[in-house]
Amino acid sequence: MDAVFWVVLGVVLAVAEILTTTLFLIMFAVGAFAAAGAAALGAPTAVQALVFAVVSALTVAVARPAIRRHARPALGDQPFGVAAIEGVSALVLEPVDAERGLVKIDGELWSARSYDATQSFAPGQRVQVIKVQGATALVWQDDVSSPGELPGTRG
DSSP states (O other): OHHHHHHHHHHHHHHHHHHHOOSSHHHHHHHHHHHHHHHHTTOOHHHHHHHHHHHHHHIIIIIHHHHHHHOOOSSTTSOOGGGGTTTOEEEEEEOBOSSOOEEEETTEEEEEEESSTTOOBOTTOEEEEEEEETTEEEEEETTTSOTTOOTTOOO
8 A cells, every 4th residue: 555655646746747847756756666665575665765865866866967967058149030130231222211121130031110119221232130119120320330339339
């Protein structure tokens, strides 16, 4: 009966890990399965609890850091979506002014407007995406600003 308890506990912890993806509960599930093995071998309840505690602690202390070190974060610190194109270079395909325009950003076509209403850009020019508003890229002359420098911040 003790082995069944530990197996059920292990399964519950494993399912909870699947729902949370914290890489924490699975370590206790491993401990519960180890305790189930001890119970199947006839170990007393105190020994089963000790096996559960020791195996769980060891997996948390040893396996979890190794797994986290080798796992790539799904999103990490890298920007994604619209934020990923802010600051990148674009190629002007149709004239860009304060009202309209078309640029190519990483192979995708984007409607564009000039970030500075007094600027306009001819097809073939390189521009830098400063900001995205909705589905429109606000662009600035690429050769004026250095990478990462926003308009108006030059000294």
